[in-house]
Amino acid sequence: MQAQTPAAGVNDPLGRSSPQASIVQFIEACHAHDYSKAGHFLDLRAMSAADRAKSGPDIARQLEDLLDDTGFDIATLSRDPEGDQSDGLGGAFEHLDTFKVDGRTLDLQLERVQLKPGLRVWLVSAASVALIPAAHKILAETPFEKELPQQFVTLEVLDTPVWRWIALSIIAVLLWFLTSAIAWAFVKVLRPVADLLFLRGPVRLFLASTGFRAALEFAPPSALPRLFLERTAGLAFSLSLAWAAAVLIEVAAKRWHSHLDPRVQAVSYSVLPLGLQMFKLALYLIALLSVVRAWGYGISTILAGLGVGGIAVALAAQKTIENLFGGISVIGDRPVLVGDDCRFGTQTGTVIHIGLRSTRLRTADRTVISVPNGQFSSMALENISARDKILFHPTLNLRRDTTSEQLAQILTSARDILAKQPKVESGEIPVRFVGLGTYSLDVEINAYITTAVNDEFLAIQQELLLQLLQAVESAGTALAVPWQQTGEPQAKGPHV
Numbered sequence: 105m106q107a108q109t110p111a112a113g114v115n116d117p118l119g120r121s122s123p124q125a126s127i128v129q130f131i132e133a134c135h136a137h138d139y140s141k142a143g144h145f146l147d148l149r150a151m152s153a154a155d156r157a158k159s160g161p162d163i164a165r166q167l168e169d170l171l172d173d174t175g176f177d178i179a180t181l182s183r184d185p186e187g188d189q190s191d192g193l194g195g196a197f198e199h200l201d202t203f204k205v206d207g208r209t210l211d212l213q214l215e216r217v218q219l220k221p222g223l224r225v226w227l228v229s230a231a232s233v234a235l236i237p238a239a240h241k242i243l244a245e246t247p248f249e250k251e252l253p254q255q256f257v258t259l260e261v262l263d264t265p266v267w268r269w270i271a272l273s274i275i276a277v278l279l280w281f282l283t284s285a286i287a288w289a290f291v292k293v294l295r296p297v298a299d300l301l302f303l304r305g306p307v308r309l310f311l312a313s314t315g316f317r318a319a320l321e322f323a324p325p326s327a328l329p330r331l332f333l334e335r336t337a338g339l340a341f342s343l344s345l346a347w348a349a350a351v352l353i354e355v356a357a358k359r360w361h362s363h364l365d366p367r368v369q370a371v372s373y374s375v376l377p378l379g380l381q382m383f384k385l386a387l388y389l390i391a392l393l394s395v396v397r398a399w400g401y402g403i404s405t406i407l408a409g410l411g412v413g414g415i416a417v418a419l420a421a422q423k424t425i426e427n428l429f430g431g432i433s434v435i436g437d438r439p440v441l442v443g444d445d446c447r448f449g450t451q452t453g454t455v456i457h458i459g460l461r462s463t464r465l466r467t468a469d470r471t472v473i474s475v476p477n478g479q480f481s482s483m484a485l486e487n488i489s490a491r492d493k494i495l496f497h498p499t500l501n502l503r504r505d506t507t508s509e510q511l512a513q514i515l516t517s518a519r520d521i522l523a524k525q526p527k528v529e530s531g532e533i534p535v536r537f538v539g540l541g542t543y544s545l546d547v548e549i550n551a552y553i554t555t556a557v558n559d560e561f562l563a564i565q566q567e568l569l570l571q572l573l574q575a576v577e578s579a580g581t582a583l584a585v586p587w588q589q590t591g592e593p594q595a596k597g598p599h600v
Contacts, residue, residue, distance in 0.1 A: 115223070116223060116225050118141075118144055118145070118225070120145065120225035120226050120227065121185050121225070121226070122181075122182060122183050122184060122185050122187075122226060123181040123182050123183075123187055123188075123198040123200075123214045123226050124178060124179075124181035124182060124183045125183070125226075126145055126214065126225065126226040126227070127145075127171070127178060127181055127200070127214070127327075128178060128328070129145065130142055130145035130164075130167075130168075130228075131168065131171060131172075131178075131326075131327050131328055132328070133145070133164075134164060134165065134167075134168035134263075135168075135262075135263050135326075135328070139160075139161035139162075139164045139165055140160070140161055142161070142164035142165075142168070143156065143160030143161055143163070143164050145164070145227060145228060146160065146163060146164060146167070146227060146228045146233050147215060147217060147227040147228060147229055147230040147233060148160050148163075148230075148233065149230065150230050163233060163236050163237070166236050166237060166239075166240040167212075167228065167236050168263075169240060169243055170201070170203065170212075170236070170239055170240060170243070171201070171326075171327045172263050172264070172325075172326035172327050173243055173324075173326075174201070174203070174242075174243075174324070175320070175321060175324035175330065176201050176327050176330075177330070177331070177334065178327055178328070178330075178331045179331060179334065179335070179399065180199075181198065181200070181214075182198060187214075187216060187226070193213065195216070196215055196216045197213050197214065197215055197216075197229070198213060198214040198215075198216075198226065199211065199213055199214075200212040200213055200214050200228065200232065203239040203242055204242070205238055205239055205241055205242050206241075208238075210235045210238060210239045211232075211235075212228065212229075212232040212235060212236070212239070213228075213229045213231070213232050214226050214227065214228055214229060214232075215227060215228075215229035215230075252267055256270070262325065262326060262328075262329050263326040263328075263329075264325040264326045264329060267323075268323040268324070268325055269325070271319075271322070271323040272316075272319060272320070272323050272325070275315070275316065275319040275322075275323075276316060276319075279311070279312045279315045279316060279319075280312065282311075282315075283307075283308045283311040283312045283315065284304075284308055286307075286308075286311055287303075287304045287305075287307040287308040287311065288304060290303070290304075290307055291303055291304050291307070302351045302354075302355070303348060303351055303352075305347065305351075306344045306345075306347035306348035306351060307344075307348070309340055309343065309344035309347065310341065310344035310345065310348070312340070313337045313338075313340035313341040313344060314337075314341060316333075316337050317334065317337040317338070317341070320333060320334060320337070335395075335399060338395055338398065339392075339395050342391040342392070342394060342395045343388065343391055343392075345391065346384075346387040346388050346390070346391035347388075349387050350383075350384040350387050350388075353380070353383060353384070354380055354384075357380055426478035430476070430477030430478040430479070430480065430481035430482075431458065431459060431460040431461065431462075431463075431477040431481075433477075433481045434458055434463065434477055434480060434481050439485045439487060440455050440458075440485055440487050440489075441455065441458075442455050442456065442457065442458060443455065443456075443489070444487055444488070444489040444490070445487075445488040445489045446465070446485055446486060446487050446488055446489070447485070447486035447488060448465070448475065448480065448483050448484075448485055448486075449483055451465075451467065451473065452467070452468065452488070453465030453466055453467040453468070453473060454466045456472070459477075460477070461476065461477060462474045462475060462476050462477055462480070463475050463477060463480045489556070491556055492554075492556055493529065493552040493553060493554045493555065493556065494552065494553050494555065494556070494558070494561045495550075495551075495552055495553075496528070496549065496550075496551045496552065496553050496564075496565060496568065497548075497549065497550055497551075498549050498569065498572070499538075499546055499547065499548050499549070500514070500518075500546070500547040500548075500549070500572065500576065500583065501541065501543075501544035501545075501546055501583055501584045502514070502544055502545040502546075502547060502576065502581055502582075502583060502584060503544065503545070503581055503582055503583065503584045504541075504543055504544060504545065504584060505581075506545050506579075506581040507581075510579040510580055510581045511537060511545060511547075511579075513575075513578075513579045514547065514575055514576055514579045514581075515535050515536075515537060515547065517575035517578065517579070518535040518547070518549060518572055518575060519534065519535050521568060521571045521572060521575065522534050522535070522549070522551055522568070525564065525567075525568060527553055527554050527555060527560075527564050528551050528552070528553060528554070528564075528568075529551060529552040529553075529554050530550075530551040530552075531550070531551075534549060534550055534551045535547065535548075535549050536548055536550075541584075543584050544583075544584035545584075549572075553565065
């Protein structure tokens with residue numbers, strides 16, 4: 105762990121710029137067995153130079169023992185150069201640790217002192233230095249350690265007695281198997297309510313991280329390894345909660361998906377996985393940032409970096425993002441669904457897939473057209489499948505020599521034909537004589553066939569057209585044929 109950089113204009117080579125940084129550097133110096141350097145983190149100015157050289161390393165070693173062997177948590181110290189302003193000790197002091205010896209409570213504190221103009225550093229206060237030898241008396245061997253082989257107590261790894269590493273390793277193995285059994289039992293108990301098999305993983309991680317954190321109180325390692333292990337356990341705990349939330353959300357999404365309309369289900373296959381992944385990523389990111397913030401690090405820089413990175417990605421993938429939001433627009437607004445016939449631009453086709461990048465449609469020629477969603481969402485889309493009835497709108501172009509009696513008979517017959525068809529919905533004047541054409545008399549028919557099935561409409565339309573032709577034939581006339589003059593026109597002579 106790196107010490108915090110000193111404030112602007114201050115150059116402290118020992119990195120004593122904040123309470124936490126000062127103690128971290130102190131412990132690192134002690135673990136390197138450089139107790140002369142470690143003495144510079146104690147306020148020994150009240151001692152003579154000779155006493156500092158003689159007593160400073162011993163006091164530093166005693167403080168090292170206190171911090172390493174009593175479960176001291178470095179994370180409780182402030183990373184702020186000004187110290188913790190809310191501890192009630194004032195800006196110049198920071199609480200280090202508390203020990204109880206022979207009924208006495210000994211509070212050790214850090215003090216921010218000025219060594220020279222422009223250089224303010226955090227040291228173990230002079231009053232606390234005087235208490236360290238008395239506090240060191242609590243470090244006698246426990247009854248449990250007296251029963252162990254002395255090699256397990258005296259031999260140290262990372263400045264921690266080896267028996268503690270053995271105990272933590274055994275506890276970790278036991279937790280691995282025990283939490284597996286508890287998680288399996290938990291899921292089995294909930295099975296009548298919901299099948300939450302995927303919760304076994306997060307439940308196991310939650311129990312294991314919680315149990316191991318408690319084990320650190322029973323066999324605490326030295327300060328720096330303990331800090332690392334506590335933070336690892338805390339990170340695992342937060343991730344287990346995010347993992348459990350992600351699993352529950354995924355289960356809920358699958359249940360919701362199973363109750364959707366089949367055509368909407370087909371659309372959701374495109375957006376649901378991406379939405380779930382983005383949501384789960386957000387959960388894990390929140391959990392991670394929460395842990396980082398709890399460690400005392402500022403997250404504003406991380407968030408700013410994510411923002412800059414997001415802008416860079418957006419600029420580099422404008423078309424991709426345009427198609428992505430176009431797909432979300434099509435999926436959310438749902439102008440068409442999978443299986444719908446629609447008219448887009450100058451073409452007509454059946455929607456077979458709505459993806460996040462493009463929409464695929466099958467044309468009447470049985471070809472497949474893939475239209476980018478950015479373009480598809482901006483088109484005027486006509487949903488043919490959404491109609492509830494189909495317009496029947498033919499025009500009868502009768503021969504120009506059709507008499508008025510014949511025309512009236514055809515109008516009456518056409519109205520009767522429409523009225524007899526139960527699937528026809530007509531207005532007050534469904535059949536009307538609309539005009540005199542160049543070569544025909546035009547009769548317009550306007551009605552609806554009350555069906556949305558195209559094949560049924562075609563069958564009814566065919567039946568009606570045949571009956572209309574028979575009505576025209578019964579009236580003694582016929583449909584007009586466009587006449588076109590060929591050859592040279594005949595010259596007209598004078599009337600005689």
